[in-house]
Amino acid sequence: MTDVNFKPSISPAIQDGDHPMKDTALPSGESELPYDLIELLFFAYREFTGDPDDVLAQYDFGRAHHRVLHFVDRNPGIMVTDLLGILRITKQSLGRVLKQLVDAGIIEQREGHHDRRQRLLYTTERGHTLAVDLTRLQQKRLERALIGLPDGGEEIIRKFLLQMMDPDARADIVKLVRSAHDLED
Amino acid sequence: MTDVNFKPSISPAIQDGDHPMKDTALPSGESELPYDLIELLFFAYREFTGDPDDVLAQYDFGRAHHRVLHFVDRNPGIMVTDLLGILRITKQSLGRVLKQLVDAGIIEQREGHHDRRQRLLYTTERGHTLAVDLTRLQQKRLERALIGLPDGGEEIIRKFLLQMMDPDARADIVKLVRSAHDLED
């Protein structure tokens, strides 16, 4: 361990009261800005994506590999083009990560039957196992987060997250996510 | 525009039914894994962080700058050490980003009164304005996401996000986020 502060005091210095402009005006309703939700989203998402990291590190993989693995495992036989569309990265970016996953025996490519230009993507048995392991880590955190919510809480979370998407993107997302289709109000 | 697929069809090739192992077994209750929440979180967070990008690009800033700006604006007079703790990055990483923000007149550093080693961080007037502008972008998306949720929906979201954190980290987060303190169950 070198320089990094893992568990800091997190106590901003409120010692001297001469902040330049805070407390002085709040010109246009700034006090109503949803700072709490914004920050909670930041911290929650960081924790959420952090869980799989240790496991992935054992394979010399990173988050990019996780994302590819996840969506291939969830959409067996997906085309490279469609995967690029989901991840919104370039094929050059995908290329390196995908090659490493194929070389490691996590993902395999098969020629399309109807269209022989396609290299359809599948997880191998090992790859599927890894994908499920990582999902279970995230499942644990989600289950803890859902504890104590009122009835229908999970549905509310789902609706909230879906509505975070631009309206015209929602249909596509719902199609992709599948199990969320029951809240297409 | 070159190679990138911005609005793809997102329709995994379900054409050929010979997936290697899917639909064949589901050995250990995999069907109950919360794939929908996991994917919705991924897409929702991407949209959420994507909003400020265009504005930031005009200043030649990226997400790293946004995070620093946000937490400095929210915690005027914060110590460098505490900021490092919140962001969980090294001071070398912070160094470059912070220098650019200071050079651009977005953040200013002042010597601590009680401890002259400290370089307490404040947003300038310009910096504060930028921070608020970015927050308002995210506010818009959040408000759209909260539409149509039942009464107490926002509280449920807040509780969910807070419970995504490890229990021992929650107190610190609550202290930092402040406005969330009413749900410390």
Add this chain to the structure above:
DNA sequence: AGAATTAAGTCAATATGACTGACGTAAATT
């Protein structure tokens, strides 16, 4: 008063994941 610790910063090298731009090849579509 002297030693140890803390706050902040710097130099140097490296890794990861992304990007742009330009091309190439095979297969399908028009």
Add this chain to the structure above:
DNA sequence: AATTTACGTCAGTCATATTGACTTAATTCT
């Protein structure tokens, strides 16, 4: 036959992060 699509590759770059070593100044501890 011409065009488009699917996929891949070569080459260079950028943003953000890392590790490790070291310095300076100021505070705290003994």
